[in-house]
Amino acid sequence: MxxxxxxxxxxxxxxTNYQHALAWYRAFRRVGITLPVWRLHRAIGMGGDQLVPAVAGDETEKRHGDELRDAETEEFDKLIDETxxxxxxxxxxxxxxxxxxxxxxxxxxxxxxxxxxxxxxxxxxxxxxxxxxxxxxxxxxxxxxxxxxxxxxxxxxxxxxxxxxxxxxxxxxxxxxxxxxxxxxxxxxxxxxxxxxxxxxxxxxxxxxxxxxxxxxxx
The missing domain is CATH 3.40.50.1000 (HAD superfamily/HAD-like)
Structure with a gap:
């Protein structure tokens, strides 16, 4: 029990899930990577440290991981009042x-x-x-x-x-x-x-x- x-x-x-998916989409676009939103949505629920390599590979995590996580936070901040x-x-x-x-x-x-x-x-x-x-x-x-x-x-x-x-x-x-x-x-x-x-x-x-x-x- x-x-x-x-x-x-x-x-x-x-x-919040769809706002997070859109925030991640915009974050990846900042570094020149375009991912399908459906694929990002499927990863929502992972932490950002897990999500970046899962959807974009270890090389992207190595080159842009922290930048992408900071960008996602900035983009989500713009959407949070819609949640x-x-x-x-x-x-x-x-x-x-x-x-x-x-x-x-x-x-x-x-x-x-x-x-x-x-x-x-x-x-x-x-x-x-x-x-x-x-x-x-x-x-x-x-x-x-x-x-x-x-x-x-x-x-x-x-x-x-x-x-x-x-x-x-x-x-x-x-x-x-x-x-x-x-x-x-x-x-x-x-x-x-x-x-x-x-x-x-x-x-x-x-x-x-x-x-x-x-x-x-x-x-």
Whole structure:
């Protein structure tokens, strides 16, 4: 039985994935590289240190990695005011907390972005803790974020709530089950093959069906 709910923020609680894909597209264009947006979207959920070599190769990472990550941040800053919480996000956090779980917003995003999203969600009173890129050495699909989030509240065991295959893979490396939502655009089969124990179309549906998930009650 778990005692801690680890919520991914980008793409799970706040609708950001397509803005990130466009920001990465514009970042790569700055260095003369044009990648299909669909390919970038498929990599959203990885940390920037993982994404650049995954979509553009190790040589691009070596030559432009830090420049690209800085550029993506600059481009995303221009789009961040267009992002909005998904319907039911705050209500789901509140419901999970009322069932006895510690709630950690497990993000590897930039600190300023995470703070912005927490305020969008009006979730400072609901989260026991949150993480940012400053707290982890390696980003998803490495398990560092999941481990750090658990340690932040001295949790004994966790449940990941995420939207991407990368969330599932990172959690599975620590034997943490993932309840997934399709807000990241991944198919049900992709998420379950990556390790999700349940997949829902929306946060509203997940909340309505919490009793069939590991989030039904904390230990």
């Amino acid at each position: 778990a005692d801690t709910a680890l919520f991914d923020v980008d793409g799970t609680l706040v609708d 909005r919480p998904f319907e039911g996000a705050r209500e789901l956090l509140s419901e999970v907390r009322s069932r006895g779980f510690r709630v950690v917003l497990a993000s590897s995003g930039k600190k300023k972005h995470v703070e912005h999203f927490i305020d969008l969600l009006n979730a400072r009173d609901l989260a026991d803790a949150w993480t940012t890129a400053d707290d982890v050495e390696n980003s998803k699909p490495a398990p560092d974020l999941v481990e750090t989030a658990l340690h932040r509240v001295e949790g004994a065991a966790g449940i990941m709530i995420g939207d991407s295959t990368w969330d599932c893979i990172a959690a599975r490396k620590l034997s943490v089950p993932t309840v997934a939502v399709r807000t990241g655009g991944f198919a049900v089969d992709e998420l379950t093959e990556a390790g999700a124990v349940q997949v829902y179309d929306s946060l509203v549906e997940m909340r309505e069906r919490l009793d069939e998930t590991p989030l039904r009650a904390a230990d």
